[in-house]
Amino acid sequence: MNGRASQTDSARAEASARQNWDAGRYARDARFVSDLGIPVMELLGPVSGLRILDLGCGDGALTERLAARGADVVAVDASESQVSAAAARGLDARVGDARRLEFENEFDAVFSNAALHWISPPEAVVEGVARALGPGGRFVGEFGGEGNVETVRRALISALNARGHDGAAADPWFFPSAARYRAMLRAGGFAVESIGLVPRPTPIPGDLGDWIETLAGSFLAVAPETRRDAVISDVRDAVRDSLQRPDGGWTVDYVRLRFAARLA
Ligand code: BEZ
Numbered sequence: 001m002n003g004r005a006s007q008t009d010s011a012r013a014e015a016s017a018r019q020n021w022d023a024g025r026y027a028r029d030a031r032f033v034s035d036l037g038i039p040v041m042e043l044l045g046p047v048s049g050l051r052i053l054d055l056g057c058g059d060g061a062l063t064e065r066l067a068a069r070g071a072d073v074v075a076v077d078a079s080e081s082q083v084s085a086a087a088a089r090g091l092d093a094r095v096g097d098a099r100r101l102e103f104e105n106e107f108d109a110v111f112s113n114a115a116l117h118w119i120s121p122p123e124a125v126v127e128g129v130a131r132a133l134g135p136g137g138r139f140v141g142e143f144g145g146e147g148n149v150e151t152v153r154r155a156l157i158s159a160l161n162a163r164g165h166d167g168a169a170a171d172p173w174f175f176p177s178a179a180r181y182r183a184m185l186r187a188g189g190f191a192v193e194s195i196g197l198v199p200r201p202t203p204i205p206g207d208l209g210d211w212i213e214t215l216a217g218s219f220l221a222v223a224p225e226t227r228r229d230a231v232i233s234d235v236r237d238a239v240r241d242s243l244q245r246p247d248g249g250w251t252v253d254y255v256r257l258r259f260a261a262r263l264a
Pocket of ligand 1: 033114115117143144148149173215216254
């Protein structure tokens with residue numbers, strides 16, 4: 001159960017809502033997220049002429065690539081800052097909640113990269129995606145799977161617990177096993193074409209502290225601002241032996257869950 005048996009969907013959703021997305025900061029510290037999303041885009045196959053929903057589009061870096069390949073893309077994200085950045089690329093980008101999608105029978109495919117682990121309950125997402133697709137439509141994506149960034153996640157929880165906070169309750173992430181997500185897709189009416197975990201240790205640009213501030217802000221948010229640097233410092237110390245490279249940089253233990261499914 002990956003240490004999160006007690007974290008309910010609603011607690012995860014609350015924790016996720018504490019995450020602050022700043023498109024400028026994201027572009028600086030997390031550009032690698034979209035750069036590494038190319039393999040999942042390839043899983044979509046040829047997209048020219050297809051109408052595609054990019055769910056959790058972030059700043060639209062991958063949406064732009066889909067559009068450049070001839071797809072007619074609508075991009076949705078919950079963050080106004082990210083949607084503004086995506087719209088500035090000339091994309092049809094809209095603020096929206098992936099748990100309450102209002103599209104019906106509109107798309108040939110729904111694509112999602114590095115977003116679904118932020119959104120609970122996941123069943124609501126699968127349901128909305130199924131509704132948004134036309135008959136035989138595909139749902140293709142990748143997000144954090146079981147064991148994703150586990151070393152950092154554990155260290156964050158421990159550092160918060162040690163300072164009197166409930167670290168597990170601050171955890172916003174849904175990182176399922178392939179079996180669990182396969183079952184969810186099937187329950188949502190999909191035939192699963194492929195699904196599996198892909199371990200992908202990932203060198204990050206810059207310091208681990210920047211990664212934590214940009215991508216794990218939900219954890220930091222439960223500590224007073226004056227203590228956040230100390231939490232980051234505790235985490236850095238705890239994971240140094242496992243994640244710091246001899247050159248001083250950091251490689252985080254990412255594990256992707258990559259899947260392709262078709263509406264049955
Ligand atoms: C991910 O893409 O797997 C990820 C991003 C931010 C925080 C945790 C995981």
